Amino acid sequence: MKKIFLATKNKKKIEEIKTILSNYNIEIISINDGYDIPEVKEDGLTFMYNSQKKALEIAKYLNIITIADDSGLCVEALNGEPGVYSARYAGEDTDDKKNNEKLIKNLKKIDNRNAKFVCVVSIAKPDGTVKSYTGEVIGEIIDIPRGTNGFGYDPHFYYEPFDKTFAELTKEEKSKISHRGNALKLLKKDLVDFIK
Template identity: 35%
Template sequence: MLKVLLASRNAGKLREFAALLPDVTLVPWPSEAPELPETGAFFQDNALQKAEGAAAWWREHGTEAIDGVLADDSGLCVDALWGGPGVLSARFAPDLPTYRDRNRRLLDMLPEGADRTARFVCVLACAPSTGPAFTVGASVEGRLALEPRGEGGFGYDPIFIPEGSDLTFGELPADAKHTLSHRARACAALREKLAILS
C-alpha cells in the first residue's frame, strides 16, 4: 500500500481523500510544519507549489518514509463573477469566520437575475519520492442554489448543485457526492496515472 503525505490541514479534504483513495495510507501535514505557498495564478501552479514545497520540507524534517506527496488546489468558479472566487476560493472573504457566512456573501454578490452556472475545479499534484512531479485535474459543472442547503461536505458544498441533480453537495449523501465531485474525478485520474507509472 502506498504511503503518501497529504499537503493539507483541511479536515474536510482529509476525510474525502481517505474515502476516495482507500488503497493509500495518508500521512497528514504536521501541525508544526509551515503553511504552504499558494501564490500561483492557476490551480495547477498552486497544487505544484504545495506538493513540491511539502516534499522539500519532509526531506529535511519527515519522521517516516513515504512514497510521495499529494497536494490539492481546488475552488469554485462562478460564471457571473468572471470565474471567481476561483484560485482564491480558500481566501475569499477572509473577514468572515465561517464558510456559512462566506457562502451567503458569495450568493449576495450575484446580480439579480444573473446566470447561476458554476463549476468546481480540482487539480491534484503528486510528487513521487522518485521521479518528477505531475498533475491531474477534473471539474464538475453545476449551478448555485438560491440559498445554502444541507449540512454535509464542507466549504462551498451547501450552495453548489451538480449537473443532473436537484440537491446541493451539502445535501447529497457522501457516497453519492463521491461519484460526482471534482475531487472524486481527479482522484480517478490520479489512480489511472499511477497505474501507468507503476
C-alpha cells in the same frame, strides 16, 4: 506498504481523499497522524501552480510522496470568481460562512447562476517529479443553502442530475461525481506506476 502524505490541514478534505483512495495498498497519512507541515503560500494565479507548489514543497520537506490539491468555485457571471481565491474570497481571515455570504451578495439580481467546481490534484516525489490531474463538475448556485454535509460552497452548489446540493450528498455520492473525485480518478490510473 508505501506511504503517501496528504498536504492539507482541512480535515474534511482529508476524509474525502482517503475515501477515494481507500482501495489501494498504500498508507495515507496526514497532519492527523502527528505530522507538522509548514504553511505553503498559495500565491499562484492558477489551481495547477498552487497544487504543484504545495505537493513539491511538502514532499521535499517530509521526504515522502505527497498529494496536494488546489480547488475552487468558478462562477460564470462573476468572470470565474472566486476561483483560486475561493478559500479567502471574503478576506484572509475568513470562514465558509463569510465566503458564502459574499458570493450570494455578488450574485444578487443576476439570473445566470452557472458555476463549476474545479480541482487540480498533484502528486510529487521528494526528487521533484510531479504530475497533475484536473477534475471539474458543473452546477449552479442557489441562494438558500441546503444540506449539512461537505464544506466550503457545497450548501449553495446545486447538482441537477442528483437534484441535490453538494452538502446534501453522501460521502459516496460526492466521491463519484465531485471535481476532486474526478481528478483523483485520473490520478488513480497512474498511481501504482508513480509510486514504484
